Amino acid sequence: MSISANREKRAWVVIILTSVLGSDHSPMWVSPRHKQDADLFALGRKRVRKIQVDNGSDDCHTVNMMSTVKPKSFIQELPAKVYLDLETALNDGYWKRMALLCRNGLGKCIFSTHQLLEIEKSSSPARKLLDHFKQHSMEVQVLQKLLRSLQLYDILENIVTNVPVSVLKPTEDIQETFEIGETVHLMIEAEGSPEPTFEWTHNGQPCPGAVSRIFEIRNFSPETEGEYVCHLTQNIGEDTIQVSSPKFHLLMKKAVPKIEVDLEDTFLEYGEEMMLSCKAVGWPKPSFKWYKDCHLLKGYTESTLKITNVDLLVSGSYYCEVSNEVGQKFSRVAPPCFAPDKPKIVRQPQKKSSYGLDDRVDLSFEVTCRYNVDFQCFVNQNMIGDDHLTASKKGDYYCCNLHYILDRDEWEREDRKPFQFCFLAKSPGGVVMSNVVEIQVEINFEPKIFTARNKFALLICNSEYPGNELRTPQLDAEMLARELAMLQFRCFIYSNVTRSEFRSAARLFSEYIQKGDYAVFYFAGHGFHNKGIDYMMPIDTSSKYVYQNGNLRLPPEKIPNMEDCVKSTWISNVIQESKPALLFSIYDACRNLLGHWSNESEVTDTFKIAEGNSYTLYSTSENYGTDEGLTASLLMEKFVKLVRNKVPVPELVQQFREAYSLSRVKKQIPKAEGDLNQRRSLTDPPKPQEMDKDGVLYEWEALASVGGAHRKEMLLGDQKIEASVKCKHTDIIKDKEKTLSKTTWIITNYINISIEFTQEGKPIHVCNIWKKGLTVDLHFNNGDKKSTDLKGKAINYQILDLQKLKEPLKLELTLRYLPEGLVSVQEFDLGWPSVSKQNEHWNCLD
Structure with a gap:
């Protein structure tokens, strides 16, 4: 790889390689005089190779057009609207990062720690920072570089300098060899205003979908060898400028076969099919030979060995030889074994219609097996003693009977939860479990009647996300509000709110909550989960590109900007400040994990000390998404039918989860948690205090x-x-x-x-x-x-x-x-x- 002598202007070309053929290769460095500017990282089977290449002249000539800004003009010459948008964006957490970039040499201003503290104390840190830039006569082209480093592309689009597009990195053709199966990322860096479009070609033919600065080639193979070029197109007024990048020449490297999936021990039953599989990669394409007890099996040359209708003659030691012109590899030795039968279920346990305390539960579980079977039984995941079990055998059929008394003390210890019974049958061939039998104890007693002071609900439904709209959030919120209103909840519904409007709505809602009130919070929209906290996305949430856990071996990912989102902990803390008697939160949003992408510091925002008054229902579990139907979300479709049930909130949620499980929808798994220590229900009647009629209730009607x-x-x-x-x-x-x-x-x-x-x-x-x-x-x-x-x-x-x-x-x-x-x-x-x-x-x- 040749490197020119121009060292004044230089750029980096990053090629990310994911090796599937091992990491036994010695590092490839650039020429010695550039060694100080190149790094080779190795971790497991992945490598990141940074190769410094020189850049040519970066002189640019603007195209004279009306309403543009010259690159070398000062930032105070920017239009007022652009300047105000820039100030707003920098005040949203970006001003300090821009100041630190100036420390690293991107701008003429170098800020001391004392200056940063002074800027931070001002009412508008961004304005203070921009004033410093004005004093140092910062040029628009320098500001563009800073904005590009911060990925503030929305602001960049509004600063048009009519600079023709040019490719900064790489500056010359690149040739590299790769092993089969590697993932290759080709990347160029270009500048120009307005932003150009990108198109990659392979051997002169367009690559479908390759329309960005980064082009990923997965599973490198002979078909993907060849010459790659990125073509950039820019429109300035009526002129169209087209520029092509240097060429990337990608070649296939010969490699000894590598076994990806080795042979596994196989347990067989007489008469079935035996299948041994050995998957390997290499170049040239490897061939396969199979051996039994060191003898070649003729006619078997595929990666999978199949033998039908097996019997004792199949027994032996098998292995596979994988080879090509570069070398050979041998799989591990796998001796197939004939496993005994495991029990097969004949009859599942069945319960009767109802049970009360001190009633006896009689359940039976029957299996068949050619080997001896041992039984165990569990209640609420605790093993039941043998004195409650009786077992019998008739030929190859085994039956276990359970006789169990529903004890009041045990019921109280389990917080009056249903009794759950399950059988286990074990033989030398394996283990089978019965279905879980759940028994709800029915008892006649007069529970304590709870009342609320007042009842309020805040429902926020966001659907109009740019480029990612949802169908049902507003319909879901209106359905839930209709049912809550029937239970005398006064409901706020906010649709399609920004971050500031989201927070204002929560603050307004908390102003109406008083000690002893019931509060319901509902959110429907996009969200995600990160390091134990759920984030709700307003409709103005921006996105950014980050490396996964800072790993430069992997391509950058586009994720929501956490600073633009609202944390579930913040909402809970705001409402808990008013000390409601019940806080029931419902989050109808995705909870996909972003922790492996995030390079943010550990979450410090936590819930306030538990008040024993809260319960939360999530439409799904961590790392799962949510889905919606034509007229309602999967959660609200079931939950809204149960809201008026006169049961405590935890039991209401349990009823919903049972109803949801019957639908057999596996796209999302609802989850609930909370510390509610009283049997409060959404149906509890409100009893306002006399002062509320001229106070909070009067203010409510005035607002309405x-x-x-x-x-x-x-x-x-x-x-x-x-x-x-x-x-x-x-x-x-x-x-x-x-x-x-x-x-x-x-x-x-x-x-x-x-x-x-x-x-x-x-x-x-x-x-x-x-x-x-x-x-x-x-x-x-x-x-x-x-x-x-x-x-x-x-x-x-x-x-x-x-x-x-x-x-x-x-x-x-x-x-x-x-x-x-x-x-x-x-x-x-x-x-x-x-x-x-x-x-x-x-x-x-x-």
Whole structure:
């Protein structure tokens, strides 16, 4: 590999190799004069080879176009919008990393520890940092390099310098040899603005799906040998620039065969098929020979040896020889053995319909086997003594009978959980287990009746993730809210919230919770699990590329940015500050593990000291994903049918898990945990204190208000038309008793706007004078617009994201009669509907 003498400008080409043929090869280093700039890492069967190559001149010439920034202009010349976006992004945890990059020589500013502390104390560290950059006359092209190092590509896209694309690394052709089965990663580094597109070719032919800077070739083989080139295309105005990278010449290396899957000991039964398998790789392709007791078995030249209808003549020692022109390898010796039969189940244990305390349980388990069988029996995973068991034999059939008394003391020790019985049958040929028989004790007693002070629920449903939308979160939240409202829970529903809106909603919710209340928290959306903590993803969660556990041998992975997510521990701690009597949390999100990707420090955010009041249901277990149907998630499809059951929360969750297990869905495994030490139920009635009527409940109704009917006259020609505008919450509750109640049970961050037109007391659509039709234009001050023909009694429109309103909601209503060119415009001030009130000064949340 040749390396040019230009050492002023240099770049790295990283080729990541995953060897499946062993690591017995000596390291390959670059030429001695570049040895100080090259590293070869070896770990097990993987190698990372870093090869330094020189880069040519990086002089760039901008293309003169309007509304661009010159690369060597100063950062204070950036557009104000770009500058504000840059400040916002850096304030979100990136300013310090950018300052540290400057320490490493990427910028002209070198910050001391004292300067970093001063910046951190300011109200806007990013603004302080950028002021330093201004003082040192930082150029836009230097800022672009810093942003590229921080992977802030969203900001980079807004800083257009019209610099033609150029390939920085590698600067010359590369030739390497690889062993069969290796994973090869080809990578180029390029600069240019705007960003180019990438396309890799193999021997002149496009590689499907290879459209990024990194190209992965898995399982390197003779078919993947050849010449690879990356072609870059950039559009600057009406000009198209095309650049090709240096060539990557990949060659196959000859190698001695390596046995990947060796022979295993085989236990056979008479008359069945014997199969021995030896899988190996090597180049040239290896051949196989099979031996029995050191004698060649003629005709067997495949990697698998099959012999049908085996008997005692098959006994012996088998091994395989794998060879090619480079060398040979021998498998281990495997002597097949004939195993005795293991028991086969004839009859599973069956229980009767019901049991009470001190009742006797009689269960039987029957198997058949040609060898002697021993039995054991377990209750709640504890072995039962032989004095409770009787065994019998008739020919090759064995039966075990259990006689067990359901003891009250044992039931109390097990926290009144169901008794679970299971049999084990063991012979020289193996072990079989019976089905688990679960017996729920039925007992007549008067349990303590619990009450709640007030009952509130916060339901957050995110579905509109960019490029990864979900179907059912809002439907799931509305279904659950409908059932909770029937249990007299006052429910908040927030849909499609950002991180700041997520946290504000939680803070607002905690303001309503008081000591002795029941609180339910529900989240539906994307999430993940990392180092014992569950993370919920707002809709503005960004992504970043990281190396798995910092391992440069593996390609970088795209993962969610943890700083943009909300931790389950944070939500729990915020609600627990109000000391509710019950906190029931439901997380309907994926819990895939990101720990093996994360290079973050250990999690320090933990739950507060257990209050004995919480219980949590997860839609799935760690390292499992979740799924959704057409109208509901797999969790909510089952759970919503059980919410009104009058049982304690742990038993409610257990009922759900049993119902879920019957569905035989294996895509996700629900999990529950908690420290609830009282038998509290979601159905417990609320008993507000007298002070709550003029306090928290009054504030709830004030927040829920959406204003009355707004009526105004509109003059269309010489005709007077009365327009009526009404705001109302989405009609989620269908129950007549609840809709007739004066209490508002559900507050959402979206409302319906209903507009009706009348003339002389009649709906306008039945008046003959307007038989040719009226056109209605709606224009809200939040940017929403709608134009429609008036065909029915009313026009309905839904306003979303009320939490984003920064001023009272206003509607400009335009009525048109096109046949005569008549137009009438009227403005309606709709005030602060529902949760938009949190933006008023007296209710502002941080």
